Amino acid sequence: MTYSIGVDFGTGSGRVMIVDTNNGDILAMSVIDYRSGTIEQNLNGNPIPSSFALQDATDYIDVLKRGVPDALKEANINPNEIIGLGIDFTASTVVFADKDFTPLNEKEENKNNPHAYTKLWKHHGAEEEAKYIFNTAVKDKDRWLGYYGFNVSSEWLIPKLLEVKNHAPDMLEQATYIMEAGDWVISNLINENVRSNCGRGFKTFWNEDEGFFYDFYEKLDSELPDIVQDKLEGRLVKIGEQAGVLTDAFSEMLGLPEKLPVAPAIIDAHSGLLGIGSKKKNQLTMVMGTSTCHIMLHEKHVKIPGISGSVKDSIIPGLYAYEAGQSAVGDLFGYAVKQSPKEYTEEAEERGISIYELLEEKASQKEVGESGLVALDWHNGNRSVLSDSNLSGLLIGLTLHTKPEDIYRAYMEATAFGTKIIMASYEDWGMEVDDVFASGGLPQKSDLLIQIYADVLNRPITVSASDYASGVGAAILGAVAGDAHEDMDTTISKMKQPFLKTVEPIPENVEKYEKLFKIYNKLHDEFGFKHSYHVMKELKEIQENQETV
Numbered sequence: 224m225t226y227s228i229g230v231d232f233g234t235g236s237g238r239v240m241i242v243d244t245n246n247g248d249i250l251a252m253s254v255i256d257y258r259s260g261t262i263e264q265n266l267n268g269n270p271i272p273s274s275f276a277l278q279d280a281t282d283y284i285d286v287l288k289r290g291v292p293d294a295l296k297e298a299n300i301n302p303n304e305i306i307g308l309g310i311d312f313t314a315s316t317v318v319f320a321d322k323d324f325t326p327l328n329e330k331e332e333n334k335n336n337p338h339a340y341t342k343l344w345k346h347h348g349a350e351e352e353a354k355y356i357f358n359t360a361v362k363d364k365d366r367w368l369g370y371y372g373f374n375v376s377s378e379w380l381i382p383k384l385l386e387v388k389n390h391a392p393d394m395l396e397q398a399t400y401i402m403e404a405g406d407w408v409i410s411n412l413i414n415e416n417v418r419s420n421c422g423r424g425f426k427t428f429w430n431e432d433e434g435f436f437y438d439f440y441e442k443l444d445s446e447l448p449d450i451v452q453d454k455l456e457g458r459l460v461k462i463g464e465q466a467g468v469l470t471d472a473f474s475e476m477l478g479l480p481e482k483l484p485v486a487p488a489i490i491d492a493h494s495g496l497l498g499i500g501s502k503k504k505n506q507l508t509m510v511m512g513t514s515t516c517h518i519m520l521h522e523k524h525v526k527i528p529g530i531s532g533s534v535k536d537s538i539i540p541g542l543y544a545y546e547a548g549q550s551a552v553g554d555l556f557g558y559a560v561k562q563s564p565k566e567y568t569e570e571a572e573e574r575g576i577s578i579y580e581l582l583e584e585k586a587s588q589k590e591v592g593e594s595g596l597v598a599l600d601w602h603n604g605n606r607s608v609l610s611d612s613n614l615s616g617l618l619i620g621l622t623l624h625t626k627p628e629d630i631y632r633a634y635m636e637a638t639a640f641g642t643k644i645i646m647a648s649y650e651d652w653g654m655e656v657d658d659v660f661a662s663g664g665l666p667q668k669s670d671l672l673i674q675i676y677a678d679v680l681n682r683p684i685t686v687s688a689s690d691y692a693s694g695v696g697a698a699i700l701g702a703v704a705g706d707a708h709e710d711m712d713t714t715i716s717k718m719k720q721p722f723l724k725t726v727e728p729i730p731e732n733v734e735k736y737e738k739l740f741k742i743y744n745k746l747h748d749e750f751g752f753k754h755s756y757h758v759m760k761e762l763k764e765i766q767e768n769q770e771t772v
């Protein structure tokens with residue numbers, strides 16, 4: 224028997240799992256919440272802008288310290304049977320660290336400086352920098368922007384780096400390394416500065432043929448090429464390779480075999496494809512959780528407007544992976560839950576169910592269109608296809624009769640409509656979608672959500688039986704690093720998670736949703752780039768003028 228450890232670093236917690244390399248069974252799992260959670264609104268009692276979402280990177284090591292021994296104990300196996308370790312990470316989550324990989328916020332004098340902290344993927348403080356990069360790149364759009372959907376998102380690493388350069392140059396000066404959090408964890412584990420091609424390709428301006436686009440950096444800022452050279456370079460490791468071996472100190476601390484092979488970090492959503500075994504072109508995988516990523520594989524390189532990126536070899540060697548995404552999905556449902564009135568929270572408590580379950584039950588009793596509501600799901604901005612984190616949510620059709628479950632359902636529908644727009648973009652550019660897979664933590668939690676997606680997309684949706692496909696994907700890479708089987712393809716086939724069910728569209732609902740989608744689409748274009756485009760921006764400006772930065 225051999226096992227691999229997969230660690231899935233999500234937005235709020237890390238999940239350590241021990242996975243059988245022969246059949247993908249998850250033997251044990253330990254879920255560890257980040258001690259400091261996400262730092263929003265205020266840092267140590269001082270207000271920070273509402274666009275900020277910060278973390279403390281030491282919490283990620285804490286996940287390993289507590290989670291690995293926990294999971295080992297639960298699995299009750301001989302630790303020597305563990306042959307590899309892999310991790311996946313939300314991205315672009317950016318750590319600023321000194322020469323010993325210590326995050327800058329660890330230093331006493333930096334504790335109150337928000338720019339010393341890890342900038343979580345959903346930190347949107349670099350909007351100005353993203354706009355500036357876009358405006359510079361647009362002059363040569365085919366080369367630089369084409370690979371990134373003709374977009375620049377403030378969620379990526381280079382805008383975040385420039386944000387620190389503009390607002391806290393001393394932090395940039397102090398940082399020896401600026402790293403994707405996934406690379407930071409791996410570099411700690413093996414005590415070497417390594418970078419995965421997955422994060423690097425999607426979140427910086429880099430590709431496998433040209434490396435970093437130094438000539439582009441020069442156009443952005445004459446100091447940027449040197450900064451990138453000094454702080455972002457590192458030994459490149461590709462998905463499917465071994466990054467290195469565990470240091471003796473970590474072997475001892477985690478209770479793992481000496482010199483355990485470690486895989487390079489992979490972006491969480493991308494790892495989900497490995498976990499469900501999607502390795503062919505024309506399969507669209509929706510990795511649904513706090514946010515959703517829509518990933519496709521293809522042997523061709525097509526420059527598709529509005530997507531978040533396309534990188535060769537970043538999931539399956541030999542194929543390009545394409546990513547598009549929605550920034551608020553589970554987060555949006557969580558927001559609706561938090562707004563629930565007292566009688567709902569009491570009812571949920573009395574019946575021993577969650578408020579999500581209560582809202583879902585009530586929303587399921589409604590007919591399509593019955594509420595008269597349509598929403599725009601931009602509560603955390605729009606990642607694809609508009610790529611504008613300054614956009615905000617919208618709800619139209621409210622009356623004195625609107626119930627919380629109507630709003631909850633409208634939000635679910637809005638995320639499905641957003642996905643329909645993304646899927647249409649892939650198809651418009653010649654990437655036919657033959658199969659739609661749903662994985663991540665959400666599909667298992669909500670039957671209504673998947674039915675709505677099947678009806679809105681008018682496609683059968685095949686749901687992964689595992690909530691933990693990303694973690695298993697990471698374990699697959701650990702098993703590949705540890706040579707569990709003859710090659711990566713065999714390792715995926717053996718360890719992939721089964722499917723639970725396929726949900727078919729209901730023709731009557733499909734028809735009704737076509738009408739509602741037309742309204743969503745109208746609002747999307749109107750507020751996304753047409754006449755009403757400035758409304759949301761103006762509101763944001765008024766709000767920002769009130770904030771103390």
Ligand SMILES: Nc1ncnc2c1ncn2[C@@H]1O[C@H](COP(=O)(O)OP(=O)(O)O)[C@@H](O)[C@H]1O
Binds near residue numbers: 236663
């Ligand atoms: N029963 C539910 N129905 C709908 N959404 C849910 C439910 N339970 C939790 N969520 C949402 O799911 C998200 C967490 O998804 P998960 O995949 O577990 O995490 P992550 O995306 O961080 O890896 C949260 O945003 C939460 O609001």
Ligand SMILES: O=C(CO)[C@H](O)[C@H](O)COP(=O)(O)O
Binds near residue numbers: 233234
């Ligand atoms: O940007 C992403 C991948 O490129 C993901 O959306 C981000 O990592 C957040 O993932 P999750 O919803 O699982 O927390």
